[in-house]
Amino acid sequence: MHRTYFVSFLFLLTVFSSCKKDDEVDDPYVKPEILSLSNFAFLQTDNPDMPGSLYLDIDEEKISGRLPYQADINNLTANFDFDGSEVRIGNIVQKSGFTVNDFTEPLTYTVVGANGNTKDYIVSVQWFTSLPVIFIYTENSEDIASKEEYIQGTMSVNGIGLFEDVSGDMKIRGRGHSTWFLHPKKPYQLKFDDKIEVLGMPADEKWIFLAEYSDKSLLRNKLAFEMGYLSNLKWTPKCEFSEVFINDAYVGTYNITQKVEEGENRVNIGENGFLCEIDTPDHLGDDDVFFSSSRFTIQIKEPEISTGDAEYEYIKNHIIQFEATLYSGDFKDPVNGYRKYIDVASFVDWYLINEIAKNVDSRDYSSMYFHHVPGEKIIMGPLWDFDLGFGNVDYADSRYPEGFWVKDHQWFGRLFEDPYFVERVKERFAFYRENTTYLLQLVEQKAKYLKYASAENDDRWNLFGTYVWPNPVFYDTYNEEVDHLKNWFIARMNWLDGAYDKL
Numbered sequence: 001m002h003r004t005y006f007v008s009f010l011f012l013l014t015v016f017s018s019c020k021k022d023d024e025v026d027d028p029y030v031k032p033e034i035l036s037l038s039n040f041a042f043l044q045t046d047n048p049d050m051p052g053s054l055y056l057d058i059d060e061e062k063i064s065g066r067l068p069y070q071a072d073i074n075n076l077t078a079n080f081d082f083d084g085s086e087v088r089i090g091n092i093v094q095k096s097g098f099t100v101n102d103f104t105e106p107l108t109y110t111v112v113g114a115n116g117n118t119k120d121y122i123v124s125v126q127w128f129t130s131l132p133v134i135f136i137y138t139e140n141s142e143d144i145a146s147k148e149e150y151i152q153g154t155m156s157v158n159g160i161g162l163f164e165d166v167s168g169d170m171k172i173r174g175r176g177h178s179t180w181f182l183h184p185k186k187p188y189q190l191k192f193d194d195k196i197e198v199l200g201m202p203a204d205e206k207w208i209f210l211a212e213y214s215d216k217s218l219l220r221n222k223l224a225f226e227m228g229y230l231s232n233l234k235w236t237p238k239c240e241f242s243e244v245f246i247n248d249a250y251v252g253t254y255n256i257t258q259k260v261e262e263g264e265n266r267v268n269i270g271e272n273g274f275l276c277e278i279d280t281p282d283h284l285g286d287d288d289v290f291f292s293s294s295r296f297t298i299q300i301k302e303p304e305i306s307t308g309d310a311e312y313e314y315i316k317n318h319i320i321q322f323e324a325t326l327y328s329g330d331f332k333d334p335v336n337g338y339r340k341y342i343d344v345a346s347f348v349d350w351y352l353i354n355e356i357a358k359n360v361d362s363r364d365y366s367s368m369y370f371h372h373v374p375g376e377k378i379i380m381g382p383l384w385d386f387d388l389g390f391g392n393v394d395y396a397d398s399r400y401p402e403g404f405w406v407k408d409h410q411w412f413g414r415l416f417e418d419p420y421f422v423e424r425v426k427e428r429f430a431f432y433r434e435n436t437t438y439l440l441q442l443v444e445q446k447a448k449y450l451k452y453a454s455a456e457n458d459d460r461w462n463l464f465g466t467y468v469w470p471n472p473v474f475y476d477t478y479n480e481e482v483d484h485l486k487n488w489f490i491a492r493m494n495w496l497d498g499a500y501d502k503l
Helices: 002-025 220-230 310-326 344-357 410-415 419-434 436-449 451-461 478-501
Strands: 036-042 057-059 062-067 079-083 086-089 107-112 118-127 133-138 151-158 166-174 188-198 201-210 239-246 249-258 274-279 290-292 297-302 368-372
Touching: 036 057, 036 062, 036 107, 036 118, 079 107, 151 188, 201 239, 220 239, 220 249, 220 344, 220 419, 220 436, 220 478, 239 451, 249 451, 274 310, 290 310, 297 310, 310 410, 344 410, 344 419, 344 478, 419 436, 419 478, 436 451, 436 478, 451 478
Parallel strands: 062 118, 133 239
Antiparallel strands: 036 079, 057 062, 086 107, 107 118, 133 151, 151 166, 166 188, 188 201, 201 249, 239 249, 274 297, 274 368, 290 297
8 A cells, every 4th residue: 555655656746847847948937048249340449440430230140331441351350249158250259349350251250148059140341342452652652644654663452352462563654545634533554573463364564554534334345345255356355443542542443454465365476476556646656666558557566676677568568468459359259359368257256346336446546456477367356445435425426326337447348348248247246136135234243343433433533423525425323324334235236236137
């Protein structure tokens, strides 16, 4: 009997204990631990390089902000509040107002609770405009006042994690024609003492800084070059956007490009080739070497030769002979006509890209490059100078998306008299037409990339809502400028589609 009571007692005790444990787990009065990270900031007191304190935006578990260019994104001290036992990045405990971190890449802040629970916050910080930054210092802070004379200095690139950081001694001068004389934001040419890789582009000595002052979208040269990358042209300059400071003064967003010149990584004309430009006499300087063909003034850019020497006479006579054949009665002959002299595919692609852009200078003025190696055919290209293309000009009919333009170039006007050449153009235009959506998406992508850059550039130069030579129209915002470019491009492709069908 006693044994039965004892067993019953143990059973009841076990049931009671189990019920009590379950009640404790389900007890609605036991509050779960709340983990949070708040008031995330970079205070000027903790970061002396900052011009002021920056409080970041917190959207659920995402924390974001944009730093001024003075901030050292590689060495920042964050200040924050949190609910929990501690905050970590990986296994490293973070102390508010004390721990220094590199914010080049997004960092995961983990709030750890007393019971071991965790909650992650992603902190993403943009530095300045999210573009790489180039710092140029001239010797004795001398102004860059000449297109002819270089001045000495140094240049360094902060690639902000997108590109390699590089630096080196260099010399710098102005460049350009109307862009140098008419605009306050100047274009430049830099020359390093040694070949150096800049913004991921193949190493070389000379680099061009395009100001893109007239092109408020900043994208016209970029769009044309992207078409060049799709083409069969031998070489198209690579380019990358960067913010530029000269002697610690912000001078805006620049398009850093490879220079059109001879080289293994540029226009490869070998040891005996020629790089030439159809130019205009008012662009020529005392040291420039040029000749007059039956149609154009042609400057010999490479190699360095003298007027009248054997190389000079060769290229001059070869171009004159080509033009004589082009304008002869049997110029259409596939063996002895113009096709004997030129690489037709390069002429077609160069023509189409310039015609699509309705590039104002590419009909009869300047920046029309071609190259030739003796024993081979004349090759058109590379592409250059499209800031006044895609309708961005108020002094010529090239502002309108309708109508042919480069087709009236004297060489191409004659080529269009040959049905063979016309068919090659129509076939190749279909390729660019098929890529219209891709090119428009690229414009949108690059415009998004330049969102902050366009604003900072405008703050520096006061571009939006004002006339800048030679804009046919101007808008109050960057997005409107980009939309105008896109709409013009669409209208242009539509017009050309119908026009080529009628040829």
